[in-house]
Amino acid sequence: MEPQHIDTESAEIVPDLRDPAYYINRELSWLEFNQRVLEEALTPGAHPLLDRAKFISIFSSNLDEYFMIRVAGIEDQLDAGIHERTIDGLTPGEQLERIRSRILLQLRQRNDCFYNDILPALAEKGVEFVRFTEMSPEHQELLRLYFRQEIFPVLTPLAFDTGHPFPFLSNLSLNLAIELEDRETRTHKFARVKVPSILPRLLNLGSIENIVFDDGVARFIWLEDLIANNLGQLFPEMQIIKSHLFRVIRNADIEIEEDEAGDLLETIEQGIRSRRYGKVVRLDIGPEMPDSVRKLLMNNLDVTERNVYEIGGVLGLGCLIDLLRIDRPDLKDEPFVPVNRIEEQYQGDIFSAARAQDILLYHPYDSFQPVVDFIRQAANDPDVLSIKQTLYRVGSNSPIVKALMAAVEHGKQVAVLVELKARFDEENNIVWARALEEVGAHVIYGLPGLKTHAKLTLVVRREHHRLKRYLHLGTGNYNPATGKIYTDYSLFTVNERLASEVAELFNALTGYSKYTGYKKLLVSPINTRKRIIGMIEREAEQHRSRGGGRIIMKMNALVDDKTIRALYRASRDGVRIDLIVRGICCLKSGIPGISENIRVVSIIGRFLEHSRAYYFSNGGSGELYLGSADIMPRNLDHRVETLFPVPDRKIVQLVKSDLELMLLDNVKSWEMLPEGTYRKVASGTAATEINSQNIFLNQTARKKFSNKFKAEEL
Incomplete structure (x- = not known):
């Protein structure tokens, strides 16, 4: 911890607001957010069954993208020998170590929920996932015919030996590593078959010709299971020893040297194609994969044990979003018609x-x-x-x-x-x-x-x-x-x-205009940070002179250290600050002498909280900005963003009441603790439950809450 200094006028010890102890690691904060997404699936009764499966899908897809962009970037730092510490004091290597530890725990939670909770509950409701080997001989024969007609023509078996180089594995590809034996020479062989992404991962057995069930149950089989049990059709002269499912995730961030990109359109197209070839940052395998196959994959994909994730069951559960296509409204959130x-x-x-x-x-x-x-x-x-x-x-x-x-x-x-x-x-x-x-x-x-x-x-x-x-x-x-x-x-x-x-x-x-004289709009990278910090400091100054300081900020992410320090200073001056941050938040709330006047909540529910709203009490003349910008260096320095003032006082009050309602949410809200972790806000009894998203769905209820807050304001 860096030394504090003393304010000579007040003799007060002023803390160093750059101390790493006052910040949360960006990457670990994001993992906390994705944990909250996962909790929507883990919590029985939080959503109907198919929507709980949807949150498993969202969690999994989020994690894939996180590896493709964020983990890949930290891996690049490590490879480049960069050991610079983050604002919270971690090196790239330390971040990767903590990321892996956290994700392994999350994956175990996800799989336990999906296989031991959601799947059995779906089976009770007439939606079953079956394996090829569990089916009757008659149904297996019909599936073999279906495989031959609909799947076999799309597959490309690729050998790997002295005459065949290791096949290229594209980003997010799901593959079967196959151990074979030549029936004539008795030599051991290896091949790879890609599970084609152009076909649905989940095959509805009821849609396959001549497969009939008379019990009303919807049955699904995984595409890779059907392929794995029909490999003999792909390798007729070989003895199939064993097949092993695996999946690769590559660095998918596109780097563009725009000064050298004469045609940006073409450069972007090339970048999209290059995503297929980025460095592998994660290799997913099943725990039953033998060491020989595991090492073969690791050597040829150039990955270390840090990049290997043993995951039981199905790999790549992002596809579970497709379950929402099932015509079972009783297993989904109740539909609603938005108001026009x-x-x-x-x-x-x-x-x-x-x-x-x-x-x-x-x-x-x-x-x-x-x-x-x-x-x-x-x-x-x-x-x-x-x-x-x-x-x-x-x-x-x-x-x-x-x-x-x-x-x-x-x-x-x-x-x-x-x-x-x-x-x-x-x-x-x-x-x-x-x-x-x-x-x-x-x-x-x-x-x-x-x-x-x-x-x-x-x-x-x-x-x-x-x-x-x-x-x-x-x-x-x-x-x-x-x-x-x-x-x-x-x-x-x-x-x-x-x-x-x-x-x-x-x-x-x-055009070539370099206009910078924006008085109403906040425009990045010109004036957004300066104006936001200025309004925070104005709120603190007004509070010191007459009290009543209040700031409410709603955003997707809070990362910018300069803005965080401004919020800490305002908190120390006594300003009441409420932050509704869906995802990453590097600020720590509730630290005595630093942020005891700051509350941080995150709402995870049926809808993705995406709006950004910045409200300042401004001495009773409330000022509100809405727009596209989160409080992150990328949004403040490296993007063209706008935050626009809301001139109409009635609309300002309406949005403020929306924000106040979210702060009262005790069903879908998570509150940050001083150490940076989150706990679900206690809901008490059913009579006192406040689910902000459900209230917004009910326009009459929203007006009632709006009037309540308006009366309190007056």
């Missing part, structure tokens, strides 16, 4: 709605359809002259991009910033960028060295011989699919001061 308030109040006319008043939507409780309709109406409106929009993740079948293409065909000026570097969405974005270019839209790929993550749309319309600007500003992506499962805010406004600054930002993104 603009349709109800303004017959869907977005322009009339925005002219009448600022409109705030809270997705998915409020329908995402008005966002789509905004672009469609602009595309078809003869009075609309231009549309400018940023696109980060739009999905594979985007009605918004189709509307933009229609706008071009209708003679509108359309400028679209498509962020090609949106990780794991590059392929979709390349397709849409080319489609937009082909119809004549102005397509921009962002600023060199910066991802554009801001969520902005600017529509210019001629009204009464004047031009009027309409804005959509959001916290989430222009993606209707995620708009149904992510919580995000959308603001429609004609506020001219905001519109003027958004126009300046688009000029900076599309």
Whole structure:
């Protein structure tokens, strides 16, 4: 611990806020977040059975991506001989050691839950997972026929011997390592068969011809199980000794030297292809795999024991999301129909709605359809002259991009910033960028060295011989699919001061403008950190003079050390600070003399908490910013981000009441303890349970809580 210094005026010992003891490791904090995701599956009754399986899938897919990006980056540091310590004092090697220890425990919890809890419970409800060897001879024969017709033609057996090099294993590929014996020479052989990703991992036996069950039970078999039990058809002259399932995860981060990338589109495409060849950072194997096969794989994949994970049962459980396709509504969360308030109040006319008043939507409780309709109406409106929009993740079948293409065909000026570097969405974005270019839209790929993550749309319309600007500003992506499962805010406004600054930002993104005089917008990397810290310090100063200091911040991640230190200082001054942080939080709450006035909660529920909201009491004149930016160095320094002020006092109060409700959640909320771990917030009795997401689903209940907080504020 570094020495403290003494404030000579007060003789108070002032702690060194850079002390590693006051910070949580970013990587371990993320693992705590993924543990909270896993807990949604581990907790009986938290969700219907198929949704508990969904959370197993989400946990597993999250972990895959974590290895592809975060663990791969730490491995690269270690390989490069970098021993620099993180803000909490850990070296790369120490981080990898702790990461592995934590994940091994989580994988054991996951498998125990899936195999010993969820699967037996599903079987009781008429959904069974069966093995080939458990089936009747008649059904086995029908499955062999199905294998021959539908699976065999897709498989490519690859030998490995002196005449055949070790086969390439692509990222996330599931494979069978097969030990064989030549029937003639009695020599031992080795081969690999990839489980094809173009086929469903879970085969519904009821969909296979002539396989009939009359008991109403839905039965599934794993694709790799069917392949493993029919390998004789692939190696007819060989004796199959044993097959072993394994899976590889590679470094999938794309590094782009943009100064040398004459064609960014082509560079991104090459980067996507190169993901298949990145260094292996994790090798998943079954515990029954013999040492000889294990060492063969390790040697040829160039991995150490640190990279090898023994996992019982099925590998790659991210595919369990497919179980939601089963037509069993009794085993899923109750469906809901989001409210379309603009349709109800303004017959869907977005322009009339925005002219009448600022409109705030809270997705998915409020329908995402008005966002789509905004672009469609602009595309078809003869009075609309231009549309400018940023696109980060739009999905594979985007009605918004189709509307933009229609706008071009209708003679509108359309400028679209498509962020090609949106990780794991590059392929979709390349397709849409080319489609937009082909119809004549102005397509921009962002600023060199910066991802554009801001969520902005600017529509210019001629009204009464004047031009009027309409804005959509959001916290989430222009993606209707995620708009149904992510919580995000959308603001429609004609506020001219905001519109003027958004126009300046688009000029900076599309042209040579270097405008930096933003007064309303917070724009990264220009002024976001400075303005956020400034508002924290203003809150502390006001609290010192008249009390009542209050800050509420909701975000996905809190990592930036400068902002954390500002929050610590405000806490020491007595400001009450509530942080709703879904994922990574490097700040420690509840430390005496440092952060005893800071509370950190994380809400994990049916919907992904994705909105970012920053509220400051500001001496009773509450100030609220919404937008795309988390408090991380990447968002503050290496991305184009926006946080926008909410001018309407009623909307400020509504969002504040939303945040207050989340802070009362005692069903889906986790609270950080001073050592950085989390505990589930106690719910007490059923009568006192507050599930914020369920209340938001019920618009009447949301209004009741909003009025309660409004009355308390007044």
